[in-house]
Amino acid sequence: MEDNKRASWSGQLAFVLAAAASAIGLGNLWRFPYLAAQYGGGIFIAVYIVLVLTLGFTLMVTEIAVGRMTRQAPLTAYSRLHRGWGFVGVLGTLVPVLIVPYYCVIGGWVLKYFLVYARMAVTGASPMGEGAAASAAFFNAFISSNFAPFGYGILFVLACAAVIAMGVKNGIEKSNLVMMPLLFVLAIAISAYVVTLPGSADGIKYYLVPSLDAMREQVVDKAGATHSVFSFARLVKTILGAMGQMFYSLSLAMGIMITYGSYFRREDSIERSVRRIELFDTAIALLAGLMIIPVVYMFAVKTGTPVKEAMNAGPGLMFITLPKVFATLGSGGAWIGTAFFGLVIFAALTSAISLYEACVASVCDLLHINRKASTFFMGAIVMFLSTFSALGYGAWGDIRLFRGILSKDGLQFLDFFDFVTNYVFMPLVAIATCVAIGWIVGPRTVVDEVERCGQRFAAKGMYVFMVKYAAPVLMSVLLVEEVIRSLKLWNWKI
Numbered sequence: 272m273e274d275n276k277r278a279s280w281s282g283q284l285a286f287v288l289a290a291a292a293s294a295i296g297l298g299n300l301w302r303f304p305y306l307a308a309q310y311g312g313g314i315f316i317a318v319y320i321v322l323v324l325t326l327g328f329t330l331m332v333t334e335i336a337v338g339r340m341t342r343q344a345p346l347t348a349y350s351r352l353h354r355g356w357g358f359v360g361v362l363g364t365l366v367p368v369l370i371v372p373y374y375c376v377i378g379g380w381v382l383k384y385f386l387v388y389a390r391m392a393v394t395g396a397s398p399m400g401e402g403a404a405a406s407a408a409f410f411n412a413f414i415s416s417n418f419a420p421f422g423y424g425i426l427f428v429l430a431c432a433a434v435i436a437m438g439v440k441n442g443i444e445k446s447n448l449v450m451m452p453l454l455f456v457l458a459i460a461i462s463a464y465v466v467t468l469p470g471s472a473d474g475i476k477y478y479l480v481p482s483l484d485a486m487r488e489q490v491v492d493k494a495g496a497t498h499s500v501f502s503f504a505r506l507v508k509t510i511l512g513a514m515g516q517m518f519y520s521l522s523l524a525m526g527i528m529i530t531y532g533s534y535f536r537r538e539d540s541i542e543r544s545v546r547r548i549e550l551f552d553t554a555i556a557l558l559a560g561l562m563i564i565p566v567v568y569m570f571a572v573k574t575g576t577p578v579k580e581a582m583n584a585g586p587g588l589m590f591i592t593l594p595k596v597f598a599t600l601g602s603g604g605a606w607i608g609t610a611f612f613g614l615v616i617f618a619a620l621t622s623a624i625s626l627y628e629a630c631v632a633s634v635c636d637l638l639h640i641n642r643k644a645s646t647f648f649m650g651a652i653v654m655f656l657s658t659f660s661a662l663g664y665g666a667w668g669d670i671r672l673f674r675g676i677l678s679k680d681g682l683q684f685l686d687f688f689d690f691v692t693n694y695v696f697m698p699l700v701a702i703a704t705c706v707a708i709g710w711i712v713g714p715r716t717v718v719d720e721v722e723r724c725g726q727r728f729a730a731k732g733m734y735v736f737m738v739k740y741a742a743p744v745l746m747s748v749l750l751v752e753e754v755i756r757s758l759k760l761w762n763w764k765i
Contacts, residue, residue: 277342278439283539285444289625290335290531290544291551292447293522295454296622297377300615301588303556304478304563306516308582310509311485312478316557319513323521323549326514326745328730329737330523330701331545333708336720338532339541345526346633348533353712359703362696363526364633367626369692370525372656373685374626375431378619379423379661380590383413385616388597388608395605399594406594410586414664421661428653430620431627436646439534443624450617457614458558461607465565468600470572474565477578485509511752514745520552522622524697524704526629533632538724555618562611563593570596589615627653659684694757698750702743709739 280286307315338344341351346364350357387398399409414420434442465471486509488502522528535541564582570592571581583592593611597604627649634645659667663684671681682690708717714735721728728734 277533279534279536280444281440283536283544285440285447286531286535286539287544287547287551288447288451289443290522290528290548292451292454292621293527293531293625294520294548294552294622295555295618296520296522297374297615297619298516298519299552299556300559300563300618301585303516303520304560304567305582305585305588306512307478307560308564308567309485309579310505310512311482313481314483314485315509315513316479316560317481318510319517319556320553322510322514322517323553325733325737326742327517327521327523327549328545329734329742330518330704331521331528331548332541332721332734333704333717333738334523334528335532335535335541335545336717337704337708338529339535339537340716340720342533343529344533344629344632344636345529347636348529349707352716353707356703356707356711359700359707362703363524363529363700364630366525366692366696366700367527367629368652369656369688369696371431371623371626371630372653373660373688374619374623375427375653376420376424376657376660376685377586378427378616378623379420379425380414380586381612381615381619382427383419383423384590384594385609385612388605388612391605392609406598407591409594410590411664415668417662417666420665421658424657424661425654427619427623428650428657431624432646432650434624435628435631436643438642443628446624447621450621454555454614454617454621457610457617458555458562461610461614462558462561464607465562468566468569470569471565473572474568475561477568478560478564511749514749515753518697518701518746518749519693520556521549522625524700525626526633527625530629530632531625540726541721542726542728542730563588566596566600567592570599573599660688690757694753695750698746698753701746702750705738705743705746709743714738 280289303319309315337348337352341348343351344364346360347357349360349363390396390398399406434446436442437445466475484499486501486505487499488505489497490500491497518524532541535544567581567588568578570576571578581592582588594608597608597611600607630649630653631642631645634640634648635642638645640648662668663670668683671683672687674681708714717738718728718731718734721731
């Protein structure tokens, strides 16, 4: 790749920061708080942590080990692993190729909001309307405009390309050494501000204290009396919700960990690195909840809005609800908004860079061209594909895909790319990876790579059991659940 030989991280800390930076993305900031609010606060958090330490650990160790042993990006790594499993690499490479364009479009939205809040903080202007009451109208007007979403998205693509073109050490590694500390400082500072707000205690309790009521539902007996009973379905949904969040939060089955693993030095510990990545990722997820849930809780109580309704998942929480919350914080709300969207920019950039790098590395390995040429080539593809998501709410808003199949009204381009990658391709890649390692080449292949240079693999027994049996089953269940949820079969919702 660079200078005709494989690039590498300068050390184990550089790898951990890069992998953690990849894992800490938009999913941590808008989906984790929503799911925690929906499924019992502390109960959801406990289930999530258990899954991170077991299933997430297994999948991440596998991908990093595959990358390091083959010294290849996902497109060619699987064929090096086993000649008959190269198709998994093709599918695994399609994931970042399809995600990067719409992720950069959303990154452009974040950049727009950061600039808006910075202007509000400095000048006192209120582009969203008095008291941000028109935040929904402002957001909808922005994403439905014909050029602005595309223009901001292109700026985001160019920022990622500039970092990647500089290489692994000089670009990705150095950028993470700047952005990751800033991200943590902002997250801690905003969380500290939130917990000191008058009335935040009830929101913190709602977030962190396990609520058994979330595992219960109201039923009416034959006499017409209403009873609260334990709901097995609610428990299953909580576990599946935590599993899905863990899967996407850790950047699994996106080709990222294989790519970053291919730059990992032979003498460094995979197991220890994975545990540190899990720690960083979980810490940011917990801080995201601490930043968002208490203030949204206070806002909901103040406005009489049900908390679960206020805690919308996805863009609605970040771009519509939170601006209304910031407006209730007085003159400091604009500064908090500026800091928050600055934090989100760092999270979005680090994740987008890692996705982009998985694509660039795959092109380098397949075509044997240099990094800059591959970055330019992929940049052209990303810009072209981003057009669909950027204009999907505006000029091309009337175009809907799979109308009456995936949804009654069909899916806009961004939603379609999100569905195909996150809910179909990624679980399939994870399942195929577990089958290939667990049953085709054997877990010993990964165990030997982890134990290279005399490194100890403390969780070896758990790993073998998980990769052969538990992980393929759990990922298959997740795949079926996501399809059922997306198709809205049997009124299943998460």
